[in-house]
Amino acid sequence: MSHSRLPVVDSRSDAAPLDHSPAPIPHSPLFVLVAGETSGDLLGAGLIKALRARVPAARFVGVGGPRMVAAGLEAWHPAEKLAVMGLVEVLRHLPELLRIRRDVRERTLALRPQAFIGIDAPDFNLPLERRLRQAGIRTIHYVSPSIWAWREQRAAKIGASADRVLCLFPMEPVVYARHGVDARFVGHPLADAFALQPDQAAARRALELPQDKPVLALLPGSRLGEIRRLGSDFIEASHLLAQRIPQLEIVAPMANADCRAAFESVLARSAAHAGRMHVIDCRAHEAMVAADAVLVASGTAALEAMLAKRPMVVAYRLAWLTHRIITALGLLKVERYSLPNHLAGRELVRELMQENCTPPALADALEPFLRARRVDPALLAEYERLHRLLGGNADHNAAEAVLA
Structure with a gap:
């Protein structure tokens, strides 16, 4: 991927000087x-x-x-x-x-x-x-x-x-x-971290995942609150998919030890046994590239899934009271929540938010990607355009x- 320098231009139409006078950078700043x-x-x-x-x-x-x-x-x-x-x-x-x-x-x-x-x-x-x-x-x-x-x-x-x-x-x-x-x-550093054409086979070898089976990546968030709100739905959705697609492999990269402990706690309490679940430390980029589809919490990870060039479903659920306050005050001004959709200016990827974020809905949205095991050429072209941008x-x- 090209690393040509982007112009760093002052956005102000009336570009006033900064409040503080320029000073030389000392030897040991x-x-x-x-x-x-x-x-x-x-x-x-x-x-x-x-x-x-x-x-x-x-x-x-x-x-x-x-x-x-x-x-x-x-x-x-x-x-x-x-x-x-x-x-x-x-x-x-x-x-x-x-x-x-x-x-x-x-x-x-x-x-x-x-x-x-x-x-x-x-x-x-x-x-x-x-x-x-x-x-x-x-x-x-x-x-x-x-x-x-x-x-x-x-x-x-x-x-x-x-x-x-x-x-x-x-x-x-x-x-x-x-x-x-x-x-x-x-520019976005994540766009520099991903190859324009990621190597799925290499990612699977690195994670010791089979090349000939469908793989689902679960990313329920990097905050403990997100994992507690979304983890159960993500696990139950993957269980439904494993019932429909018996060969399904599931990889769940966790941002840190606390997130892993929270996710495994939800997993232990779940009545669902979600097929072959691989809970791993970090390595989210490799997990996304290795996957045939990604179930991801809305946020930066959705952008990463786009840069990994993988089909995805974006899900989110705010705490009930937080959502009521935001809705009542009319603070949210967009119809599209995820970064891929906002950058594209249209619904590029499926979003399931709040009451629509249910295990059956998540499973139904993901199943076609896992069965097809290929990225639609039109979607891939748009992903690459946004990556270059x-x-x-x-x-x-x-x-x-x-x-x-």
């Missing part, structure tokens, strides 16, 4: 990074590596996961502490989240880094960025919240928190431009936007 959950850990690790390639003596501290730590982050707190989703769920963890944010703020103010980089986790990072920016520290927010999906007016508030926003999707800087915010499309060495572009 310090960066504070804060990432939540698995996807943020991947982005942060790639950014650290790209920054270190340009400034070898740079130091990185903050909040991150195992990949960021392996890349050189000195972690103050683990990323999974921030991996809480939903209005109701956050309330239970609010005291600890506030304690961590206060600790990060005080340490950052004491260290006076070259830049603070908040990676996703907007509810945690944006208020923190605002306080730090007011104190004279340059702030960068990496990964725009889904302002194209709901509450576009947040763009101006994000601009008040971040000197610069790094966007993964090309439609995002256009929205920020309407609010005078410096936003840059840098998002690719272009995003880690490099993000590092350049930070150092600028």
Whole structure:
């Protein structure tokens, strides 16, 4: 796949200068990074590596996961502490989240880094960025919240928190431009992580899966709450499919040890015995490429399944009260939830949300893909088009936007 550099262009129509005067990058600059959950850990690790390639003596501290730590982050707190989703769920963890944010703020103010980089986790990072920016520290927010999906007016508030926003999707800087915010499309690192034409046979060999049997990949989410809400439905759907397709192999990659424990707990309580279930640690990319179909929770993993070039069904269920609040307030502005569908501007993949997310419905939607064991050529062509749109060495572009 081509790694030609994407243009990193200021989105603001009235491009005003940043609030802080430019300064030379010192020989040993310090960066504070804060990432939540698995996807943020991947982005942060790639950014650290790209920054270190340009400034070898740079130091990185903050909040991150195992990949960021392996890349050189000195972690103050683990990323999974921030991996809480939903209005109701956050309330239970609010005291600890506030304690961590206060600790990060005080340490950052004491260290006076070259830049603070908040990676996703907007509810945690944006208020923190605002306080730090007011104190004279340059702030960068990496990964725009889904302002194209709901509450576009947040763009101006994000601009008040971040000197610069790094966007993964090309439609995002256009929205920020309407609010005078410096936003840059840098590309999506996941598009660089997948081959344009993935090797299914090689992925099956790596995972020791048979070449001649249908394979279903289950990805019920990287948050514990998602696994508890979706795990049972995913397992029961795979059980129904195993009854219909006796040779079915099922692979369920888990993001970390806690997710694996939560999934295996749901599996142990389930009355369904879902055929040949292989629960594995990490290796989600290989599992998707190896599969004939993917059942995936809505989120970044749906984008990964698209980049793996596999047919999929996207499912999701918010906590009941969270969904009622969002619906009652009219906060959601889109009809399509998953990233593949939004990028395509049409229903490219099947979505089953809330009350439609049931084991029989999931099984019925997946069965044709598992029986066909091939990707429709029209779907494959659209997947490849979107892959090219998002690719272009995003880690490099993000590092350049930070150092600028």
